Amino acid sequence: MPDNRAYDIIVIGGGSAGCVAASRLSEDPNRRVLLLEAGPDPQPIPRIIADGNQGSRVVLESDYVVMYPTKRAFDDSTYYPLTGRVMGGGSSVNMMAVVRPTQYDLDTWGALGNPGWSYEDCLPALIRIETDQDFGTAHHHGSDGPLHVKRNFSLDTPRTGMLGAVIDRAVELGFPLTPDMNVPNPEGLGPGATNVRDGIRQSTAVAYLASARKRDNLTIIADALVHSLKIVGRRVEEVTFEHGGQLKTAAADQVILTAGVYHSPQILQLSGVGPAEALERLGVEPVIDLPGVGGNYQDHAAVLMTFQGVVDFNPDWVVSGFRLLYKSDPALPNADFHIHIRAPINVDGLKPLMPITANLIENRGRGRVTLVSTNPRDLPIIEDAMLKHPGDIAAMTATMQFIYDFVQTNTLKEYYGPLIQPGPEDNWEDFARSTYNSYHHGVGTCMMGPVSDHMAVVDAGLRVHGLDNLYVADASIMPTITHANTNVATIMIAERLAEFLL
Numbered sequence: 147m148p149d150n151r152a153y154d155i156i157v158i159g160g161g162s163a164g165c166v167a168a169s170r171l172s173e174d175p176n177r178r179v180l181l182l183e184a185g186p187d188p189q190p191i192p193r194i195i196a197d198g199n200q201g202s203r204v205v206l207e208s209d210y211v212v213m214y215p216t217k218r219a220f221d222d223s224t225y226y227p228l229t230g231r232v233m234g235g236g237s238s239v240n241m242m243a244v245v246r247p248t249q250y251d252l253d254t255w256g257a258l259g260n261p262g263w264s265y266e267d268c269l270p271a272l273i274r275i276e277t278d279q280d281f282g283t284a285h286h287h288g289s290d291g292p293l294h295v296k297r298n299f300s301l302d303t304p305r306t307g308m309l310g311a312v313i314d315r316a317v318e319l320g321f322p323l324t325p326d327m328n329v330p331n332p333e334g335l336g337p338g339a340t341n342v343r344d345g346i347r348q349s350t351a352v353a354y355l356a357s358a359r360k361r362d363n364l365t366i367i368a369d370a371l372v373h374s375l376k377i378v379g380r381r382v383e384e385v386t387f388e389h390g391g392q393l394k395t396a397a398a399d400q401v402i403l404t405a406g407v408y409h410s411p412q413i414l415q416l417s418g419v420g421p422a423e424a425l426e427r428l429g430v431e432p433v434i435d436l437p438g439v440g441g442n443y444q445d446h447a448a449v450l451m452t453f454q455g456v457v458d459f460n461p462d463w464v465v466s467g468f469r470l471l472y473k474s475d476p477a478l479p480n481a482d483f484h485i486h487i488r489a490p491i492n493v494d495g496l497k498p499l500m501p502i503t504a505n506l507i508e509n510r511g512r513g514r515v516t517l518v519s520t521n522p523r524d525l526p527i528i529e530d531a532m533l534k535h536p537g538d539i540a541a542m543t544a545t546m547q548f549i550y551d552f553v554q555t556n557t558l559k560e561y562y563g564p565l566i567q568p569g570p571e572d573n574w575e576d577f578a579r580s581t582y583n584s585y586h587h588g589v590g591t592c593m594m595g596p597v598s599d600h601m602a603v604v605d606a607g608l609r610v611h612g613l614d615n616l617y618v619a620d621a622s623i624m625p626t627i628t629h630a631n632t633n634v635a636t637i638m639i640a641e642r643l644a645e646f647l648l
Contacts, residue, residue: 153180153365153398155647156385158372158413159405160187161235162633163620163640165350167402169357170644172364180365180396181355182387184405185210185231187368191352195232198342201241211239214408216528220579227445227528227584229406233368234351236406237633240586242347243467244295244339245631246272247638249330250480258625259596260606263642265330271641275634280339281326292353293637294343298467301325301337308561309468312487315557316470327469333481338467350637373522375401375417377433380614382417388522400647403618404640407588408515410622411440412526414592414603415517419610428520434612438601440526442593443513444627446585447506447532449542449578451549454563455490455498472548474541480629482508483545484585485552500562502553504545505585507629510535515591528588533579542582543574587632592622608643619643 157168160183168181190196194204205211210232215224230239249265256264273288279296282289301323305313313335317323322334341348358364367389376384376395384395403410414420418433420440425432471481484505490498511531518524533539546568553562568577595602597611604623610616621636628635 153178155400156180156398157402160233162237162636164404165355166640169354178363182370183368184371187233198347204239234349237349242340243631246328247628247635251628271638297337299337335470382616400615404620407622411591414439438603440515442590444509444590445588447582448585449504452567453500455500474544510537542578589621589624589627592618594623
């Protein structure tokens with residue numbers, strides 16, 4: 147049955163990008179906007195999501211997360227990339243890190259044939275996003291945006307305990323201390339920034355959508371699973387979605403896909419837009435042959451090293467969130483690793499286990515997301531390509547050695563004992579390839595690029611090649627993965643789309 151209202155814009159996916167796009171585009175009272183979200187829209191927001199001090203509980207204990215079983219190429223072992231399926235998407239279930247893309251990242255996007263996407267082009271949107279409570283008066287920061295940003299600690303305060311020891315060790319090795327890690331090209335060690343305000347997670351459902359809900363021109367339908375788009379000629383004429391056990395349709399002048407790195411390409415392919423041969427194998431009639439749909443997949447590989455603690459567990463050991471940026475090769479333009487010290491693990495009768503994560507924030511290889519069927523409920527298959535490229539595995543093992551050397555020192559001897567996993571005599575390449583997890587930053591499956599690039603799916607205006615009224619505006623459009631967590635870049639992409647359409 148059709149949706150009886152007519153719309154100017156339909157936004158498909160109420161995640162980090164979709165909430166932003168729906169909010170910004172509905173600021174024009176003459177523009178009728180429909181937001182469709184496949185997951186629920188619980189009101190009030192459940193404490194497990196809202197509580198800014200319980201970042202991991204929503205992943206471990208709620209039904210608001212989708213896990214995608216993914217095989218490691220090395221040994222066919224399985225790990226699980228995650229997405230949020232609830233209003234706010236990833237921003238409702240992530241660890242609330244506010245990390246900007248670097249100047250190098252955005253300048254690279256521009257250089258790949260995407261005019262208007264350099265750092266200077268994108269900086270106004272990055273500023274517009276935030277109210278930075280620490281550096282809001284700086285020229286590259288914002289002081290009146292919807293997303294509230296606060297650092298976890300200040301480098302100016304006295305440093306004691308484990309945090310002080312970690313900082314002292316970084317200084318010993320020549321790392322600069324950087325109070326604001328959201329500068330154009332950050333380096334060294336500094337406090338992490340989070341989007342928590344008065345203890346409440348500032349997801350895009352809170353920071354953006356909450357104030358827009360009262361608008362008469364914005365319609366929000368949750369638990370609405372999009373099946374496909376009806377394409378006639380160069381236009382999307384209808385969106386078919388399931389709601390309340392019934393198939394419904396809605397029409398609009400413009401349609402925006404913000405369903406995320408896994409489901410934006412899925413919806414395109416179910417609608418006949420994608421690699422023609424793959425579509426035919428599924429029994430889908432190709433409408434537009436775009437080989438790049440589902441391709442160019444990138445993510446950040448995370449490898450956990452575990453040391454034995456020296457003394458009994460003490461909750462004060464939990465280090466306030468910070469990032470150590472490390473270059474596995476000094477010649478690199480940006481650090482290629484985020485190194486995080488994790489909270490100790492307490493096991494009765496044993497000394498604490500002390501984990502440290504090496505997050506490779508590049509992905510030289512390119513994977514793919516493919517469909518298994520035409521059922522929109524079936525999760526796509528992820529071929530991640532992580533740690534397959536010789537340069538990636540070399541960078542990872544070099545950084546693992548750096549981590550070992552970092553903690554095996556007098557400065558940290560009070561906290562770190564011997565390495566437990568991997569063992570010093572183990573093959574560290576094999577360990578990394580068989581145990582890596584995801585930093586949960588998948589991107590690239592609807593790549594932005596010029597029509598001359600056969601892998602490009604959208605142009606620099608985020609419009610799908612070959613169509614006049616269909617746009618993609620989420621992490622899937624990133625040509626290269628950012629040297630940063632991807633949530634801020636995703637919000638920025640939605641802000642840019644609103645610029646283009648408004």
